[in-house]
Amino acid sequence: MSILRKQFLQYVGQTSPSPLMIEVSKASGVFFYTPEGKRYFDLISGVSVSNVGHSNRCVIDAVKSQVDDYMHVMVYGEMVQKPQVEYAKAIVSELPASLESVYFINSGSEAVEVALKLSKRYTNRTELVSFKNAYHGSTQGSLSVLGGDEQKSGFRPLLPDVRQLRYNNIDDLKYITDRTAGVIVEPIQGEAGVVLPDSGYLQSLRDRCTSVGALLIFDEIQSGFGRCGSLFATLREGVTPDVLCLAKALGGGMPLGAVVSSNEILHSFTNNPVLGHITTFGGHPVCCAAGNAAFKYIKDNNLVENANIMGALFERLLTGKRHIVEIRRAGLLLGVELGSSEKLFKLMELFVARGILSDWFLFCDTAFRISPPLTISESEVIECVEIIDDCLSSL
Ligand SMILES: Cc1ncc(COP(=O)(O)O)c(C=O)c1O
Structure with a gap:
C-alpha cells in the first residue's frame, strides 16, 4: 500500500468500513486518473455533483478570477457580493415566478434544515412529512426526515412529530393535514434507486398541500441542474413547490447549498426571531462564481439535451444485456437493476478492476448507478457500455 493510502487511513477520519481507496491524481471530463496512470470512467459524478465534467475550464477560470478579487468577507447576508447576486438572478430566471429569491447556504443537508425550519416558522405548525426511502442528508433535522430506519437507529431521539408516507401512494396523502408544516419530497427519488413519480402524483401532492396549507418542499439536490433531463425536475413535472432545495451541482464542484422560495416565505427568517438561520460561509463568493459559471456552461452547451440523448443511449445499449432485469431512468440518472445484491457487489469489484x-x-443495493458528468460523449458511452458488458459476462 502506498504511503499516502496508509496515511489516509491513519490521519483522515473514516466513516466507511471499506473505502474505495482509489488515489486520485487528476480528474478531467468524465475520467479520474490515479498516480499510476490508471483511468476510471466516473459513473457517479460525486453523486451528481460534477455535471459539467471534471476540471471544467469555465469553472476554473471563474474560481481563479474571484479568488483574485476577494474570498470570504462577512457572514451571510450583510454585504452585497456580486457573485451571489448574479447567480441568484440566473437561477430564478429559469424557475416559475413564485420561486423568486435564493438563500445560499453550504450544503444539501443545510438546505434541508433551512427548508424544514422555514416551514415550521411560516406555518406556525410542527408536523413534518416525508417519504419512505427518501434521502435528505445526515444532520439531525435532515436525518429525522430520512426514509430509512437503519440510518436513524443509532441517533435517536431525533426530531419529534415526523410522519413518513409511501412515495407514489395516493391514499397516504390523507395523512397530510392542517397540522402539517411542510412536506419534503424528492420529485425523483435518487437513493431509492431512481424511482420516478407516477403520472399526476406530484400534482396530487401539490393539491393536498395547498388545500391544508402545508408548504411543499422539493429536494432537488440530486435531480437538479440537468441531471434528470430537464434543468430541474420541477420543470419536467410541471409542479411548483413552495420551497426548492438545491446543492451538489449547484456549486459547479465547490461546496454550496441553496433554498429557493418566495420573498414572503423567506422573509419569515427576518423576524421572530431575527436571523432565523445564520451561516458564516453560506453563499461563499468563490462557490457562487464557480456555480454560476457551471450553470451558464450547462445552458450554453445544451447539457440538458445531451443528458437526455446520452441517457437514452445508455438505456438502449444496456437493455437486454445479461443479468440486467430493469433500467430506471430520468435523463442521465440511471438505476440499472440486477435484482441481486450478491451479483451487484461482485460486479462492483469487476468494475473497479476494469476502470x-x-x-x-x-x-437499493441490487441496482448500480450510472450518473456520469452530463458532458459525456457518444463514443465515451459506447466504450463504457462495452466494458460494462464485459464485466456482466464475467459475472
Ligand atoms: C436528495 C439528497 N438530498 C440531500 C442530500 C444531502 O446533501 P449533502 O451531502 O450536501 O449534505 C443528498 C446527498 O446525497 C441528496 O442526494
Whole structure:
C-alpha cells in the first residue's frame, strides 16, 4: 500500500468500513486518473455533483478570477457580493415566478434544515412529512426526515412529530393535514434507486398541500441542474413547490447549498426571531462564481439535451444485456437493476478492476448507478457500455 493510502487511513477520519481507496491524481471530463496512470470512467459524478465534467475550464477560470478579487468577507447576508447576486438572478430566471429569491447556504443537508425550519416558522405548525426511502442528508433535522430506519437507529431521539408516507401512494396523502408544516419530497427519488413519480402524483401532492396549507418542499439536490433531463425536475413535472432545495451541482464542484422560495416565505427568517438561520460561509463568493459559471456552461452547451440523448443511449445499449432485469431512468440518472445484491457487489469489484467507478444506492443495493458528468460523449458511452458488458459476462 502506498504511503499516502496508509496515511489516509491513519490521519483522515473514516466513516466507511471499506473505502474505495482509489488515489486520485487528476480528474478531467468524465475520467479520474490515479498516480499510476490508471483511468476510471466516473459513473457517479460525486453523486451528481460534477455535471459539467471534471476540471471544467469555465469553472476554473471563474474560481481563479474571484479568488483574485476577494474570498470570504462577512457572514451571510450583510454585504452585497456580486457573485451571489448574479447567480441568484440566473437561477430564478429559469424557475416559475413564485420561486423568486435564493438563500445560499453550504450544503444539501443545510438546505434541508433551512427548508424544514422555514416551514415550521411560516406555518406556525410542527408536523413534518416525508417519504419512505427518501434521502435528505445526515444532520439531525435532515436525518429525522430520512426514509430509512437503519440510518436513524443509532441517533435517536431525533426530531419529534415526523410522519413518513409511501412515495407514489395516493391514499397516504390523507395523512397530510392542517397540522402539517411542510412536506419534503424528492420529485425523483435518487437513493431509492431512481424511482420516478407516477403520472399526476406530484400534482396530487401539490393539491393536498395547498388545500391544508402545508408548504411543499422539493429536494432537488440530486435531480437538479440537468441531471434528470430537464434543468430541474420541477420543470419536467410541471409542479411548483413552495420551497426548492438545491446543492451538489449547484456549486459547479465547490461546496454550496441553496433554498429557493418566495420573498414572503423567506422573509419569515427576518423576524421572530431575527436571523432565523445564520451561516458564516453560506453563499461563499468563490462557490457562487464557480456555480454560476457551471450553470451558464450547462445552458450554453445544451447539457440538458445531451443528458437526455446520452441517457437514452445508455438505456438502449444496456437493455437486454445479461443479468440486467430493469433500467430506471430520468435523463442521465440511471438505476440499472440486477435484482441481486450478491451479483451487484461482485460486479462492483469487476468494475473497479476494469476502470469503472459506480456504486449502488443507499436504499437499493441490487441496482448500480450510472450518473456520469452530463458532458459525456457518444463514443465515451459506447466504450463504457462495452466494458460494462464485459464485466456482466464475467459475472
Ligand atoms: C436528495 C439528497 N438530498 C440531500 C442530500 C444531502 O446533501 P449533502 O451531502 O450536501 O449534505 C443528498 C446527498 O446525497 C441528496 O442526494
